[in-house]
Amino acid sequence: MAVTYDNCVHVEGPFYHGTKSVLETGCELVPGYGSNFQRGRVSNHIYFTALVETAAWGAELASALGNSGDRGRIYVVEPLGAFEDDPNVTNKRFPGNPTMSYRTRHSLRVLAELETWQGHAPEVLKSMLDHLAQLGEQGLDVIED
Template sequence: MARLRQDGPVDVEGPFFHGTKAALLPGDELVPGFGSNFQQGRVMNHVYFTTLVATAAWGAQLAAALADLDDDGRVYVVEPLGPYEDDPNVTDKKFPGNPTRSYRTRSPLRIVAELGDWPRHPPEAVRAMLDGLAALRAEGRDVIED
């Protein structure tokens, strides 16, 4: 996997993963400017990714659940095609450092492959996360810094 320079002093080595509800093919590109999986009506300025399959699994499972799909979504191996930075929504804001190994970019992410077998979070954990998101939304605190 390619090794790219982050928008800071640290290099991050892949592989990189993206979790989503979307059905994509190798060679497809994820680009900013599309609707958020997590806030209806919001157009995103960045595309998000991670080096941890478990973090990508959250993205896939939550996106699928919020869209009322009957599956767990999909996790892809991706290649960032431009500069990227730590995701400020979790880095230091919610967790010191970047334990979720989450990043964002305004450049495309190229789909390299779909992971067919990835560890799913248990249904009760997904439900708890969805309940937490609903509580944040009800309090007006479901802010995405994008």
């Protein structure tokens, strides 16, 4: 069953947000800031997941694309409003949302940093970055936001 703003209360956490940013416990992430994945784009949503593996991709890609030099960070978060399946994943790559990826127009509250998590091998990360660059060159790096 698709998760929509009207049908999300059955989805239970914990939830995670991968990022390049250093955040404090208790702070709230809000939409309206620049996208980590498309230069010059302001994000209308905040993205999160119920899987650490998916958050690891978010952390590593945001860090690599932002040239931060570290592997990124993963935070345990609490959505402060309704949310829906992330159509960038569920409609394009993984029907049925096996990555448990969501987005919201509401805030996410940071509950804690996840200190221990497994990142991807450098060659796997490079392959993903190369694929994203190829999509950009083809004009196919469109984000539904």
